[in-house]
Amino acid sequence: SKGTLWVAGTDQRQQVGQAGRSVRVEALGPWIASLPAVERDMLRSNRPELDWDDDHGDRLTEYVVIGTDVDEDALIDRLDDALATDEEWDEFGGGGPGAGDETPFPAEQGDEVALREPRR
Numbered sequence: 001s002k003g004t005l006w007v008a009g010t011d012q013r014q015q016v017g018q019a020g021r022s023v024r025v026e027a028l029g030p031w032i033a034s035l036p037a038v039e040r041d042m043l044r045s046n047r048p049e050l051d052w053d054d055d056h057g058d059r060l061t062e063y064v065v066i067g068t069d070v071d072e073d074a075l076i077d078r079l080d081d082a083l084a085t086d087e088e089w090d091e092f093g094g095g096g097p098g099a100g101d102e103t104p105f106p107a108e109q110g111d112e113v114a115l116r117e118p119r120r
Contacts, residue, residue, distance in 0.1 A: 003063035006031070006056075007105050008084050008092065014105055016063070021118040027106040033057020 005014040005025070011034035012027035032043050033056065040057075044050060052058060065075060084092075106113050 001063065001065040001067075004028075004061065005063070005105075006059040006061050007103070008088075009103060010105055010107060012105075012107065012109060016115075021116060023115040024112060025105055025115055026112040027109050029109040031057060031059045033059055 001016075001018045003016055005016055007014050010027075011030045013029060013031055014025050015028050016023065016025045018024075032040055032050070035043070044052065050058060051060070053060075063079070104113060104115055
């Protein structure tokens with residue numbers, strides 16, 4: 001599986017890749033929506049095809065799962081459980097955990113972390 005993740009509490013686009021039991025995530029750079037207004041507006045004007053949401057800008061999650069004999073309903077339920085609830089969204093003011101809170105995701109562009117590695 002692989003994809004792009006919008007992780008609450010970080011302004012970095014996260015790229016996730018999973019092969020076997022290994023799951024790695026890399027910070028690709030900031031979402032356009034998180035940039036200062038002047039820079040954000042310039043980038044948007046140069047990219048008229050950019051998908052843009054009035055509330056969330058270019059932030060999104062796109063995830064592809066490739067496999068056989070996958071319990072699709074169970075997978076969808078697990079992915080849905082990972083989404084922030086309306087209550088969680090309201091609690092954090094739409095920004096996710098606070099700056100001092102621990103997160104397993106990389107915080108700086110180019111950083112990469114292994115969320116799970118196979119046991120040796």
